Amino acid sequence: MSSWTPVTCRCCDSATVQPLVVIELAENVQPATKQWIISKIESHAKDGGAQLLAHPGEDDDGDMILVSAPRCTLLQAAEYLGLAKRYNDGSMMIFSYKDRANFMSADDVEEFLTLAEKQYIVKYELNSVKAPQADSIPGVPVKKGTLRPRQTIFQKLEKIGVIKQMYPLHEKQKLDALAKAWYSNSRYWGQPLDSIQSYFGGPVAFYFSFLDFYILCLLPPAVIGLVLFLLPWESMNGYILLAVFNMLWSTVVLEYWKRRGSGLAHRWGTLYLTTHFSEPRPSYWGTLGHNPVTGRLEPYYPSWRRKLRIWLGSVPVVCSFLLLVVAGMVGFYKFEALVSDFHRKHGSVLTSPLLYLPSITHIFYVNVLGMIYRTVALMLTEWENHRVESSFQNHHTVKVLVFSFFNCFAVLFHIAFFRQDLQLLRKRLASLLIVSQILNQCTEVLVPYVTDKLFAGQGKKLSEDDPLVDRLRAQGSLPAFPGLFGEYIELFVQFGYLSLFSCVYPLTAILLLLNNITEIRTDALKICRLFRKPFAEPVTSIGVWQGAFEVLGFVSVISNCCLILLSTPVQGYCQESGISMGKALLVTIFLEHCLIALKMIIAFVIPDEPSWVRTEKAKMEYNSLQALTHQTL
C-alpha cells in the first residue's frame, strides 16, 4: 500500500504531498499497532482522529510513519490557534476559516503557512487525539496498552515506548538557502529573521532577534568603554559617567526591545494568539478525580501536595546548592590568600600568572556546579508534578534564575561590597570574561566546526539518489535540540556582568560584543546542522526572560551606586573636600532613589508598542467590530 492517505475533499487535493513530520516507532512494534496508529492519524476529528495524512514509509512493517496535513486541517487549526495573516487589503488580520477567500494566498497553503507553523499544527493535532472510550492498543500487551477514556493517545504511545521519537523534517533546499543567508562569510551584519521565523518558528526567531538587537545595543557601551579605557578613565567623571550610562542603558534597551518584539510579533502574526485550556503534561500523574474545570474523571494531584513538595523538597535542595556556592566562595578566598602569600614570599615574574589561578579554578567550580544544578532543577520540577506545561516552565525558570544569579554574581557582590576591594573585582571580572570567552570559542566554535565537518562528510554519503527513508533516518539520528534555555541564561549572565559591574572594567562591553558576534554565528550553525529540527510553538515574545533582564536592570542601580561611592576617585574627592562618609552615603542613596525613579519614568514614557503596531491593532479590532455589526444587521 505504501502511499499517502487519499484526500477526501476537493480543496485539499494536490499533486504531491510534502512529508512534514516523522514518527519513528520502536523496532519490535507489530504491524497491527502501526496500522492502528495510521488509522488514528487519518480518521476524521468526529471519529476521534487527527485529520492528517499518513504514509507508512518503506513498507507496512517498517519502523517509520510519515505525516503530512491536508489544507482544510491546516487552515482550521490556524484559525483555532489565532494566527494572524495578511488580508487582501494588505493589513494583518486574525485568520478566519469562513473568510479565507479574502486572505492573501490562502489557497496556496505552501505559501500561506510557514513550514514551522505546519509542523507545529501536525504535532498539535496528533496531541489532541484522545481515546474515545476505554480501549486497548492492538498489538501491545494489555498491561501496557490500556487506554483510559479521553487519554491522549500519542503521549501514551511515547510513554510506553511504542513511539521512539517524533520530529519535524528539514527541507534541504530551504535549509541550505537559509544557512547561506544566515551564517555564511558574506554576511557581516543582521539576521534573516523572517526566514528564520518561517523555517524554525517563533522561539528561535525571537532568540536570534533579541541577540541581534542586543549586539547592536552593545555598540554604544563598547565605544564609551574603549574611550574611557584609552583615556585616563580613572578620573571621577569618567567613572560616574560610565556607571550612570550603564544604569539607564539597560532600561532603554529593554524598553526598545519590547517595542521591537511587539513589532516582530505583529509581522509574524502571533500577537493575537488565542489561549486555550491546557491539557495535562505527559508526565503528570495522580489518582483519578474530577477535574474542577472540565468535570471529567482524570488523574488529579492535589495542589497542597505539590506545595508540600515545593516547600519541603525543592526549596531545601535549592538552598543547599546555594550553600555550595558559598562554600566555593570560601574555598576561593582561602586559595587566593595562599597563592598571594606564596607570591609575596617566593614571587617572580614567572609566578605572577599564578595569581589568576584561584579565580580560574573557581570559575570552573562555578560552571560545573551550574551544570549539575541545572539537571537537579529539571528533576525537581518534574518531581513537583505540575499539571500544565506553563506552570512547569515557570517553576523551572525561577529555580535556574535564582541559582544563576547567586552562582555568577555572589562572589562579585561579596568582593565589591563586603571586601570593598575594587582592584580584585576588576581582576576577577576580566578573568571571568576572558575565560568564558575562551571556553566559548572551544565549546561553541571548535566543537561544532569539527562535528559539522564530520557530519558534512556523512551527509555527502547520503545523496539525492539514496532512498528517502535513509535520508530521514539520518535526521532522526541527530541529537535532540536542547532548547534555548541555556542560551538565554548565558545572555542573562552577560547582561549582569555588564549592567552590574562593568563600571570597574570598561572593556566589558567590547569583550561581550566580540563574544556575541561569534556566538550568533555558531548558534546558527548549531541549530541548522547539529541538532534535530525542533517543533516550535507560536509565541508572542521572549516571555519570562524580559522580566528577568528587567530585574537585573533594577539591581544594577543599587550595584552601580555603591561602586561609585567605593571607587578610589570618589573616595579621594571626599577626603580632599572634607565630606564625611555619612554625607557621601546620603548623597548616594538620594542618587539611587532618583535613578530608580528615572528608570521607572523612562519605562513608563516609552510606549511598549510602537505607534504603528497600535494603529494596526486598532484597525484589526475595528475591522472585526465592523464584521460583527454587518453580521448582526
Add this chain to the structure above:
Amino acid sequence: MSSWTPVTCRCCDSATVQPLVVIELAENVQPATKQWIISKIESHAKDGGAQLLAHPGEDDDGDMILVSAPRCTLLQAAEYLGLAKRYNDGSMMIFSYKDRANFMSADDVEEFLTLAEKQYIVKYELNSVKAPQADSIPGVPVKKGTLRPRQTIFQKLEKIGVIKQMYPLHEKQKLDALAKAWYSNSRYWGQPLDSIQSYFGGPVAFYFSFLDFYILCLLPPAVIGLVLFLLPWESMNGYILLAVFNMLWSTVVLEYWKRRGSGLAHRWGTLYLTTHFSEPRPSYWGTLGHNPVTGRLEPYYPSWRRKLRIWLGSVPVVCSFLLLVVAGMVGFYKFEALVSDFHRKHGSVLTSPLLYLPSITHIFYVNVLGMIYRTVALMLTEWENHRVESSFQNHHTVKVLVFSFFNCFAVLFHIAFFRQDLQLLRKRLASLLIVSQILNQCTEVLVPYVTDKLFAGQGKKLSEDDPLVDRLRAQGSLPAFPGLFGEYIELFVQFGYLSLFSCVYPLTAILLLLNNITEIRTDALKICRLFRKPFAEPVTSIGVWQGAFEVLGFVSVISNCCLILLSTPVQGYCQESGISMGKALLVTIFLEHCLIALKMIIAFVIPDEPSWVRTEKAKMEYNSLQALTHQTL
C-alpha cells in the same frame, strides 16, 4: 399620540414599558425636531436608528422624551459588551444572543439585566446613532444644525443645546429598599454590594466595596496603634513594630483587594468585557483628515500638536501650581515662627491653642488650592484635546494625583526629612486628621442631612398621584453626580497619611476608621438622595487607583525607614551603644532594600485572583472551546 413606540417583534412584547432614561429638551425646541429625534430613537439599526422605544411625555410639544429598550436590543447589546451572565448549569458564561435559551432567566429581561446595565445600554445605543450622510436637523437653523456624515447625532444635539440633559431614572421602590438596606441605623457592618451594583452599576459598587474593605483593613492598625498609644509606645520596639507593620500592611491590603475585586467582577459578570474601538469624545475637534484606523474622513488633531500643548502648556501650569504649594509652605513656616515667637514672649495657657493656628491656616490654604487646581486640571486636559475618553481620563488623573501627592505630603516630607522635627510632624499630622475630620462632619454629614430633610419635604409634595412627568422633572432638577474622583482622592490622601507617616502618630488609623465609618454612610446618602442618578459603564476594577495606591505603598518604605532612623528612641539607642550615624544609615538602607524586596515577593506570591476565580475562568474558556469544537464538527 402620547404612547410608547409599538414593538415589532413578538419576543419584545410586554404588558408595560418601564421608562429607563429621560431626554430633557431645551424649551424652545420645535415639535419637528422632537419628532425627528424620536424617529432616530425608534428606527431600526439598519436605518441608522437606536432600536429603542420612545415616549413623547405629556404631549408632542413637551420638553421631554422618555426612552426604554425592547428585549432584543438589550440582549444584543449585552452580547456586544461582553457581559457574563449565569448559565443554566449555574456557572457564569459570556452572554451569547444565539445561545440565550441556555442562560438563566434570559426571557425575563427585568431580572436578567440590572437596572444600571439597561440604562447604560440605552445611553450606549443612543450614542452610537450616527448621521448616515450629510444632513441637517429639522427645526434647527442650518448654521447650527448641519450634520457631517457619520457624526454622532446625540452628541451633536447636546453640543448645540437642543438636548439639555439626559439622565437615567430612579425606580422609587427599589431605591427605597436599597437605601433602607444600605445606610439605615439597623446596619452596623457591611454593604449591600450586589444591590448597589444592580442599581447604581459597577463604578459605584466598586468604590463602596473598596471603602468597605478598606474600613475592615483599618481595624488591625487601629488596634495596634491604640495599644501602642496607651502603653509607653515611644519605646524603640513599638516604634519599629508600627513602622514595619505599616509597610507590609499596605502591600497585603492592596493584594487582597485585587483578589476581592476580581471575585466581585466575576460575580457581576464584568471580568470579560470586550474592548471596542472607541469613538472620539464629544468635545474632540480638529481639521478633517483620514483616520488611520478606520480610513474615514473625520476631525483629526495631530498628536504632535497635542504633545506640544502638554509640554508647553499643561506641564508649566502644573509646575507653577506646585510652586504655589512651596510658597504656601514657606508662608506656613514664617507664620509658625511668628506665632511661637509670640507665644514664647507673651505666652499663657490661653495663647497655647494659637500654636495650632499656622497649621490650620495652611490646611485651609492647601484645600482651597487643591480645589482651584482640580478645576484647572480639568480645563487643561480638555484643552489638550484627547481623542478618546480613556486617554483623557488618564491624563487628568495623573495631573490630579501628582498635585495631590505634592500638596498633601510635601510639607510633611519637609518637616520629617529636612527639618527632622518629629514632634512638629506629629502635631501637624494630628491637626490634619482632626481638622479634616471636622470638615468632613460639616460638609459631608451636616449639609447632606439638612438637604435631605428639605428634599424629603419636597418629595412628599410629589406623591404617587402627581403626574409622572412632574416626578421625573423633580429628578432632573437635582444636581449632576460629581463622580467618584474626589472620593478616591480623599482615600488616596488618607492612605498616604497612614502608610507614610502614621508611625509617629499611632492614633492615625483609629481616627481614619471613625472618619470612614461615617463617610461610607454619608456617601451612600448622597448618591441615593442628593444627586441625579449617574450612568454607569460596566467596569472590571477600580482601575488606575489600584496603581496609585501601590505607588504610595512603595514610597511608604522609604518614608518609614527614615522615620525609624530619625526617631528619638533609635537615635538614643545609637548614642548609647556608640553606633556611628554612618553605620546606622547603612543598616537602615539595607533594611529598606530588604523590605522593598519583601513587599515585591509578597505581591508576587499572593495570586491576583483567588483560585475559585481562576477555576471559573478556566471553566469558561474550556466551555467556549467545547462550543467551538462542536460547531466545527
